[in-house]
Amino acid sequence: MSTRVGVLGATGAVGQRLIQLLAPHPDFEIAALTASGASAGRTYRDAAKWRVDSPIPEGVADATVVETDPEAVPDDVGLLFSSLPSGVGAAVEPEFVEAGYVVSSNSSNGRMDDDVPLTIPEINADHLGLIEVQRDERGWDGALIKNPNCSTITMVPTLAALDRFGLDRVHVSTLQAVSGAGYSGVTSMEIIDNVIPHIGGEADKMETESRKLLGSFDGAEVSLHEADVSASCNRVPTLDGHLENVWADLDEDPAPEAVAEAFESFPGIDLHSSPEQLIEVFEEPDRPQPRLDRNLGGGMAVAAGGIETTNRGVQFNCLAHNTMRGAAGASILNGELLLEEGYF
Ligand SMILES: NC(=O)C1=CN([C@@H]2O[C@H](COP(=O)(O)OP(=O)(O)OC[C@H]3O[C@@H](n4cnc5c(N)ncnc54)[C@H](OP(=O)(O)O)[C@@H]3O)[C@@H](O)[C@H]2O)C=CC1
Numbered sequence: 001m002s003t004r005v006g007v008l009g010a011t012g013a014v015g016q017r018l019i020q021l022l023a024p025h026p027d028f029e030i031a032a033l034t035a036s037g038a039s040a041g042r043t044y045r046d047a048a049k050w051r052v053d054s055p056i057p058e059g060v061a062d063a064t065v066v067e068t069d070p071e072a073v074p075d076d077v078g079l080l081f082s083s084l085p086s087g088v089g090a091a092v093e094p095e096f097v098e099a100g101y102v103v104s105s106n107s108s109n110g111r112m113d114d115d116v117p118l119t120i121p122e123i124n125a126d127h128l129g130l131i132e133v134q135r136d137e138r139g140w141d142g143a144l145i146k147n148p149n150c151s152t153i154t155m156v157p158t159l160a161a162l163d164r165f166g167l168d169r170v171h172v173s174t175l176q177a178v179s180g181a182g183y184s185g186v187t188s189m190e191i192i193d194n195v196i197p198h199i200g201g202e203a204d205k206m207e208t209e210s211r212k213l214l215g216s217f218d219g220a221e222v223s224l225h226e227a228d229v230s231a232s233c234n235r236v237p238t239l240d241g242h243l244e245n246v247w248a249d250l251d252e253d254p255a256p257e258a259v260a261e262a263f264e265s266f267p268g269i270d271l272h273s274s275p276e277q278l279i280e281v282f283e284e285p286d287r288p289q290p291r292l293d294r295n296l297g298g299g300m301a302v303a304a305g306g307i308e309t310t311n312r313g314v315q316f317n318c319l320a321h322n323t324m325r326g327a328a329g330a331s332i333l334n335g336e337l338l339l340e341e342g343y344f
Pocket residue numbers: 008009010011012013014015034035036037038039040047068083084085086088106107108147148149150151179180181182183322323326327
């Protein structure tokens with residue numbers, strides 16, 4: 001039997017991707033769509049400026065959008081996916097959890113809170129245990145779980161695979177697609193024929209979230225991984241797919257073949273949205289590329305290439321689809337993990 005789910009911020013860019021992925025999902029059935037007061041009371045077709053490259057799913061187009069308020073969401077909804085602006089998420093997500101809902105959120109608010117699991121199921125599914133800590137400390141019946149920032153999600157599976165060689169220090173420079181900024185985030189006049197060498201707050205997120213994801217959970221708290229991470233974030237004129245150049249200093253000195261083997265053999269997880277091969281390695285020196293490789297594994301795989309040794313470790317490139325693996329797909333995968341683990 002399918003679990004009835006809702007989408008908070010359903011009319012937005014990430015909300016639309018969530019709807020596209022949830023409509024055919026075997027375990028979830030869309031039962032509530034929320035947005036701002038300006039959209040509430042309207043049909044979804046009327047309220048949302050639909051921009052996904054497939055039609056609005058049947059049953060969603062004529063559904064009525066409701067206020068983002070726990071009282072407006074039916075009680076039999078078991079799981080909520082949140083893609084609200086972070087300021088709104090910070091205010092309303094706790095209200096939903098207090099009301100007993102389990103919320104799988106893509107918004108950046110609260111990701112580094114000590115009692116909030118920040119999870120990529122293939123990397124740190126055990127951090128879900130923080131939910132018990134969260135419930136004890138906050139007296140909540142529901143639960144709040146976060147997926148990381150899209151640039152962080154792209155890089156962290158490769159770092160997790162490299163940790164067997166002793167991950168010591170990481171430098172990363174990103175080339176991030178415009179969809180990461182949302183539909184009205186950067187104008188065409190700003191980005192065509194241009195690169196913007198700054199994305200507000202992004203470097204800090206990569207530097208902190210990656211250490212939490214790679215950290216260890218002892219049943220009570222997560223200790224951050226000791227590796228130092230330095231990031232430099234750039235907006236480039238691609239539509240989807242964040243490409244990243246990574247330099248990792250390691251305690252050991254693996255050959256490029258050993259690094260490729262570590263990437264390719266890194267295990268996935270048996271969940272519907274997880275790809276069979278989590279990290280796909282290219283031997284061609286000019287891959288991965290956003291336009292060619294962002295849809296690997298249904299947009300849920302990470303691509304790596306250009307592996308070379310340095311005098312301190314290894315350098316390589318990695319790529320993932322920022323609104324699939326990096327946003328909507330990440331929240332849904334966390335929802336699948338919560339379902340599997342019996343949290344609702
Ligand atoms: N993990 C990642 O890497 C990524 C994360 N994100 C994050 O996801 C979130 C959503 O981004 P995006 O989809 O681009 O944003 P949009 O601006 O496209 O959508 C925002 C959604 O929130 C709703 N909303 C806005 N204000 C309110 C309010 N006061 N009360 C209730 N609902 C409100 C909007 O409804 P309405 O249409 O009525 O205004 C809309 O449904 C952000 O936090 C963003 O940072 C985004 C991209 C990638």
